[in-house]
Amino acid sequence: MGKQAAPKVQAGAEGTAATGKVFPDAPALRLVSSPKRQKILEGMLEVVGTNGYDTASVRMVLDLTGLYRQAFYDEFADVDACYLEAFDFGVARLEAIARAAAAAEESWQGQLRAGLGAVLAALDADPDLGRALVVEVHAAGPEALQRRSQAMKRITDFIDSARHASEGAGSPPPIAAEGIVAGMHAVVHARLATGEKGGFRELLPEFMYFAVLPYFGAEMASAEMQAAKP
């Protein structure tokens, strides 16, 4: 087995931009270990997103990144191990994008609209990344699905924080947040899996409707749906 120390993934505004092809405006993600490791992770995400998990190979990652075989095996034991870390890295990147966009907003609705809008725009810019994280994860085994669950839980917790957001917030059962995240995931997954180009940002109005409805009611949900239209 090769070295598999998990690097700490940091989201920081300083430092040089990530070598990935997208998110030029996103805060740079600086890995503790090395730019080479980051390059491999980005390459893995692109290979998986483009070709699917089952056909992904070290060879494909090397061809894409221009790195030598030893460079990969210095960092990772195999495709599976690399993908697990690439998954966490990709998720961390999207979370950083969401947080950066939401930082300027004070209300829960505002943060949701900004954060979710930014992530959907990111999917428009790089659907391969979306496929690697949302669709192909299902082919990557139980450990990957475990990490997926953890990521979904973080989103669910944020949605659920609506109940504390303001005096006007209602108190739907705890399952409400999970249902919202599951529903949004299903719509995004379907779009990514069919390979349709774009159209993710256009989902924001309806997602705002579904997310706001259980906490603030139908009138507010409709208003948020209108406000989210581009």
Next chain:
Amino acid sequence: MDSPSTSNPDSVPSGRQSLPRAYLVRSQRERLLEAMLRVAAAKGYEATTITDVIEVAGVSRETFEEMFGDKPTCFLEAYDAVFDVLVAHVTAAFESAAGEPWPERIATGLRALVELLATEADIARLSMVEVTAAGDDARARYRAALARFTPFLEEGREYSSQGGELPADTARFAIGGATSMIFDEIRAGRGPELKRILPDLVFAVLMPYLGPEEAEDEMRRVT
């Protein structure tokens, strides 16, 4: 799986000659599909081999290849057969509740769904979990299969006081929410206790159409 016995004419070579070929072909096909269901649910799609399937079915490799050609094709047909069973079961329940208000019909349909999945672990595993790992064609099939539940939900648009406002994707959102929860339970090995999440499923499906208060009322009714 039934083991060959003299009382089963399909498995006894000397008896074969007297049965119409179409009957034998159909029953061999069904045995292969059933075998694919059992093996893929037990081992996972990836690890399932044609050898596994033909051994469990008691059918020759030649016959398998004539009928399906390859593993993915057999899997997809097994999947379709399984989903036909699911849809028929839920449709029957939904229709048996004709005349009741739409939310209650949905609850009845969901109850039938979780009861079937809780009882038939292999069907649950194949239809809800393994299919997502079986490649693009399988996933496309899965989406098409889930869309068969859309008509049950479209009635919700008329019932809902928000009908005109409801986003186009509402049915997909509601179905997606429910299936995602079911997926998590089955994957975690809690398939047999699936009835425990029936209230959650009712809430998740009805909430987009009825809003939180009414959805919660229905949720309490099934608790």
